[in-house]
Amino acid sequence: MPWLAKFRSTVRWLLRRGRAETELDDELRYHYEREIENNVRAGKPLEEAKLAAQRLIGPVSLFKEECRDARGAGWFENFARDLRYAAHMSRRTPLFTAVAIGTLALGIGANSTIFTFVESILLRSLPVPNAQQLVSLNWGGMVNISYPNYIDFRDRNTAFSNLAACRYNPANVSVEARDNFRVWGYEATGNYFDMLGVKPLLGRFFGPADDDKPDAHSVVVIGHAFWQSRFAADPNIVGKAVKINGFPFTVVGVAPPSFQGTEVIVTSDYWVPMSMEREIEPGNDWLGARGSQQVWVLGRLKPGVLRGQAEANLDRIAEQLARAYPNDLDLKAKFHLSRPGLIGQTLRGPITGYGGVLMAVAGIALLLACANLAGMLLARASDRHREFSIRLALGASRLQLLRQLLTESLLLAVSGGLLGLAIAFGVCQLFSSWQPGFDLPIATALHPGSRVLWFTLIVALSTTVLFSLTPALQAISKAQRVRLWSVRDLLVAGQIALSLILVVSSVLVVQSLRHALTVNLGFEPNGAVSVSFDPRLQGYSEERLRRFDADLLHNAAKIPGLESFGLVNNLPLRMGENNFVVSRADRPAPKPPDQRSAISYNISPGYLRAAGTKLLMGRDVNAYDREGAPRVAIVNEALVHVLFGAENPLGKRMRVGSREVEITGVVETGKYEFLGEDPHPAVFSPIAQSGLGWTTLVARTPLPAETATELLRKAVLDLDPELTLFNTGSLKDQLALPLFPARFAAIVLGVFGLLAMALAATGLFALMSYAVSRRTREIGIRMALGARPAQVLSTVLKRTLILCAAGISIGTIATLAAGRLLTAILYGVSPRDPATYTAAILLMAAVALVASWNPAARAVHIDPARTLREQ
Amino acid sequence: LGKPTDLVQGTLDLLILKTISLEPMNGWAIAKRIVQVSNSVLQVQQGSLYPALHRLEHQGWIKAEWKDSENNRRAKFYSLTAAGRKQLKSELDNWRRLSGAIELVTQAG
Numbered sequence: 015m016p017w018l019a020k021f022r023s024t025v026r027w028l029l030r031r032g033r034a035e036t037e038l039d040d041e042l043r044y045h046y047e048r049e050i051e052n053n054v055r056a057g058k059p060l061e062e063a064k065l066a067a068q069r070l071i072g073p074v075s076l077f078k079e080e081c082r083d084a085r086g087a088g089w090f091e092n093f094a095r096d097l098r099y100a101a102h103m104s105r106r107t108p109l110f111t112a113v114a115i116g117t118l119a120l121g122i123g124a125n126s127t128i129f130t131f132v133e134s135i136l137l138r139s140l141p142v143p144n145a146q147q148l149v150s151l152n153w154g155g156m157v158n159i160s161y162p163n164y165i166d167f168r169d170r171n172t173a174f175s176n177l178a179a180c181r182y183n184p185a186n187v188s189v190e191a192r193d194n195f196r197v198w199g200y201e202a203t204g205n206y207f208d209m210l211g212v213k214p215l216l217g218r219f220f221g222p223a224d225d226d227k228p229d230a231h232s233v234v235v236i237g238h239a240f241w242q243s244r245f246a247a248d249p250n251i252v253g254k255a256v257k258i259n260g261f262p263f264t265v266v267g268v269a270p271p272s273f274q275g276t277e278v279i280v281t282s283d284y285w286v287p288m289s290m291e292r293e294i295e296p297g298n299d300w301l302g303a304r305g306s307q308q309v310w311v312l313g314r315l316k317p318g319v320l321r322g323q324a325e326a327n328l329d330r331i332a333e334q335l336a337r338a339y340p341n342d343l344d345l346k347a348k349f350h351l352s353r354p355g356l357i358g359q360t361l362r363g364p365i366t367g368y369g370g371v372l373m374a375v376a377g378i379a380l381l382l383a384c385a386n387l388a389g390m391l392l393a394r395a396s397d398r399h400r401e402f403s404i405r406l407a408l409g410a411s412r413l414q415l416l417r418q419l420l421t422e423s424l425l426l427a428v429s430g431g432l433l434g435l436a437i438a439f440g441v442c443q444l445f446s447s448w449q450p451g452f453d454l455p456i457a458t459a460l461h462p463g464s465r466v467l468w469f470t471l472i473v474a475l476s477t478t479v480l481f482s483l484t485p486a487l488q489a490i491s492k493a494q495r496v497r498l499w500s501v502r503d504l505l506v507a508g509q510i511a512l513s514l515i516l517v518v519s520s521v522l523v524v525q526s527l528r529h530a531l532t533v534n535l536g537f538e539p540n541g542a543v544s545v546s547f548d549p550r551l552q553g554y555s556e557e558r559l560r561r562f563d564a565d566l567l568h569n570a571a572k573i574p575g576l577e578s579f580g581l582v583n584n585l586p587l588r589m590g591e592n593n594f595v596v597s598r599a600d601r602p603a604p605k606p607p608d609q610r611s612a613i614s615y616n617i618s619p620g621y622l623r624a625a626g627t628k629l630l631m632g633r634d635v636n637a638y639d640r641e642g643a644p645r646v647a648i649v650n651e652a653l654v655h656v657l658f659g660a661e662n663p664l665g666k667r668m669r670v671g672s673r674e675v676e677i678t679g680v681v682e683t684g685k686y687e688f689l690g691e692d693p694h695p696a697v698f699s700p701i702a703q704s705g706l707g708w709t710t711l712v713a714r715t716p717l718p719a720e721t722a723t724e725l726l727r728k729a730v731l732d733l734d735p736e737l738t739l740f741n742t743g744s745l746k747d748q749l750a751l752p753l754f755p756a757r758f759a760a761i762v763l764g765v766f767g768l769l770a771m772a773l774a775a776t777g778l779f780a781l782m783s784y785a786v787s788r789r790t791r792e793i794g795i796r797m798a799l800g801a802r803p804a805q806v807l808s809t810v811l812k813r814t815l816i817l818c819a820a821g822i823s824i825g826t827i828a829t830l831a832a833g834r835l836l837t838a839i840l841y842g843v844s845p846r847d848p849a850t851y852t853a854a855i856l857l858m859a860a861v862a863l864v865a866s867w868n869p870a871a872r873a874v875h876i877d878p879a880r881t882l883r884e885q
Numbered sequence: 886l887g888k889p890t891d892l893v894q895g896t897l898d899l900l901i902l903k904t905i906s907l908e909p910m911n912g913w914a915i916a917k918r919i920v921q922v923s924n925s926v927l928q929v930q931q932g933s934l935y936p937a938l939h940r941l942e943h944q945g946w947i948k949a950e951w952k953d954s955e956n957n958r959r960a961k962f963y964s965l966t967a968a969g970r971k972q973l974k975s976e977l978d979n980w981r982r983l984s985g986a987i988e989l990v991t992q993a994g
Contacts, residue, residue: 019945020943020944020945023942023943023945024943037951037961038935040959040961041911041912041935041960041961042931042935044911044912044913044954044958044959044960044961045912045913045916045931045935047958048913049913051956052917070931071931071932072930072931072932073932076932077931077932077933077935077936080932080935080936081935081936081939083936084936084937084939084940084943085939085943
């Protein structure tokens with residue numbers, strides 16, 4: 015009979031176990047009663063007949079067991095019994111159980127969480143039909159391809175059923191006047207949705223007919239989240255008009271919630287045909303430019319075509335193109351097809367590396383947890399030596415004991431795994447609700463899938479084997495090995511060292527975060543608000559831009575309650591700084607290795623006062639610094655120091671890039687790129703002479719931040735109701751971005767520090783418990799001979815103290831050595847801050863004390879009489 | 886009460902299969918029949934009979950059915966399946982070969 019049918023028979027038996035058991039009883043009772051009947055008929059008295067029948071039948075429960083075994087159901091009954099016993103054991107030792115499950119939950123939770131991130135970024139396919147056929151084109155290591163080249167590849171290839179191109183861009187979408195949003199989305203070719211095979215939630219997607227000539231089809235598909243948040247999930251959205259960068263577009267469809275674009279780590283709010291390029295990117299015009307590498311190309315392979323064949327096909331076309339356009343194409347560039355979603359494969363390497371490191375760290379943490387747990391189980395095994403001896407004496411086989419012990423471990427691992435999974439889900443939930451304050455819609459929604467469940471299950475089962483097999487084998491063996499120092503001791507010392515490093519680092523980072531809010535930033539974030547907008551997206555000409563700036567300043571002057579106000583292209587610490595080479599105009603320009611660069615800002619009169627940047631000498635820019643007037647600039651002290659040393663810089667001339675300017679003022683040096691940077695030269699040029707694209711209106715005011723922000727917003731929108739404002743609010747809140755690396759580091763270090771501390775604690779706990787269990791008899795004898803509790807304590811604590819001391823010393827030295835790595839994110843606190851070290855060391859000592867408390871107390875409370883009697 | 890003859894497991898299977906090949910029978914009847922037909926030489930222990938029946942059923946050679954017995958009480962009746970008939974035939978062949986061989990060896994000399 016095939017095994018499948020047997021398996022079904024077993025399962026059937028198990029499923030209807032209750033009825034099957036009754037039937038078995040009935041069957042046996044029938045036999046018994048017939049036997050009695052038979053005996054009575056043969057002339058025996060009833061009592062005697064019963065006895066004879068019982069004798070004949072024998073031990074009923076034993077052969078009932080055999081009947082069950084015959085059904086292949088025996089293992090299940092045994093397992094259930096082992097499980098009940100294991101549950102009973104774990105209730106009897108709640109401290110051990112809690113520590114074991116907690117350790118495993120942390121270890122498995124960390125692994126599952128990181129695996130969820132890795133899985134959802136690196137392993138998951140785009141949510142489209144037959145996603146394995148989709149590939150991204152990487153050409154000579156670049157993901158950008160020019161539009162005319164794309165058209166040639168699309169039309170000449172034989173390997174793809176469809177080849178589509180897209181490009182990811184910000185745009186201003188206005189629903190009604192003053193109801194504007196800066197959103198990110200795709201310009202996509204007409205075959206983009208056909209190729210993907212996605213179905214719209216509402217309306218239709220655009221197709222090749224909507225993408226046949228430039229500027230002709232102003233249709234837009236909007237993303238599901240955008241539809242819900244900004245259009246209140248309007249069911250009649252299709253056919254409605256919106257403005258994108260000031261141009262009227264018609265909404266033709268809504269994307270389904272599962273589809274957020276063809277990139278994995280950013281979401282999309284809109285899709286427009288690529289032929290609308292000039293409307294989406296005012297000032298750009300690359301649809302006809304073969305030398306302008308602009309679009310990302312995705313393709314769907316024809317069924318049966320391998321990646322290698324498609325690459326060869328593309329390379330052949332590239333060769334033809336390179337011969338036809340030798341100036342625009344690199345003959346040597348080869349194609350590489352990759353899984354789409356990470357800007358081609360651009361981000362795959364870094365993310366794989368980063369994810370790999372995190373997985374390795376979490377894996378090591380879990381291995382340490384297993385080692386500690388093995389230690390705890392060893393201690394327990396020697397506690398339970400008596401129990402095992404009795405059970406062996408009563409006829410249990412060693413195999414049965416081993417099975418029992420492994421079941422107990424399995425119960426721990428599964429409980430730990432479930433709790434770990436809960437931790438992972440919780441972290442993902444937390445991450446999903448996080449809104450990073452970047453000007454980019456990061457995809458934070460994390461949905462742990464079935465792969466995560468399998469991963470956790472496999473990890474939990476592997477840990478069972480890892481942490482339980484050795485202790486279980488040792489528990490049932492007769493001899494107990496005793497070694498002076500074991501690998502496990504060294505591991506515990508290592509864990510103490512590791513957690514000290516992490517604790518010190520995270521405390522340092524947290525301290526520097528506190529300092530960061532008090533260091534001199536070169537501007538005063540308290541009491542100031544700002545709003546940013548990008549008039550270039552709205553297609554402003556240079557001329558119109560200048561007029562707009564002048565009008566805005568004029569209008570802002572009429573707002574009541576502003577102490578000062580001004581314009582700047584980009585506030586410091588916002589990323590995206592411009593750098594220019596600077597040099598003295600009275601000396602020859604230096605060659606590359608000696609060149610100095612300065613961060614460049616374009617400011618209007620009043621900006622310095624509004625930002626709170628102190629003018630140390632000279633004058634602010636003013637209304638006379640306009641086009642045609644002599645070019646001027648204000649520089650910071652760092653620039654003066656670098657270019658002019660002790661000379662008076664006022665009136666001196668310098669080159670900024672290709673322009674020559676006269677220095678009219680000097681301001682204090684601030685922080686421009688990140689908080690921990692060394693003093694960096696900076697130059698501030700008047701907007702009337704340098705122009706302004708991206709614009710930030712800053713105001714200093716005693717008004718509440720919300721009120722002031724609203725006033726600034728109104729001032730901008732009064733001039734152009736279709737402009738989209740972003741990065742709005744108080745400067746203090748907007749510091750979240752520059753503080754993010756430090757905050758993130760503090761969280762990660764803190765979490766790993768806590769994890770390492772928990773591990774070190776369980777490690778010590780296991781070690782001490784084992785030491786005490788093993789030496790119970792010895793301690794009993796000593797106490798019987800008159801040893802005082804303090805002496806007993808010193809016996810068991812000596813090893814712990816040595817390990818703690820070793821761990822703490824190693825940790826301290828390692829942290830001092832590694833401290834230099836932290837300087838990039840530390841500010842205002844020395845990486846060798848003695849107070850931090852002292853606090854961390856005391857903390858570790860306290861943790862060690864807590865971990866040792868229970869075993870030490872057990873040692874002191876050993877009853878000599880009982881120990882001696884028992885062993 | 887003498888110690889009942891120990892039956893090798895395979896032999897018991899053969900006896901059971903042969904016994905129920907004529908008509909469906911319950912466990913008690915099977916035991917009685919074997920004792921009777923063998924002139925009380927073969928004693929079937931209940932402790933062996935029922936596990937064997939369950940094993941045979943698990944292997945799909947016999948099937949069970951609850952029916953009224955001769956004294957109007959419900960009993961579990963076992964009968965051969967098609968696979969069981971095939972098994973009985975092959976076990977019978979085996980047994981004949983084996984017993985014939987043993988006969989030859991013990992008669993020799």
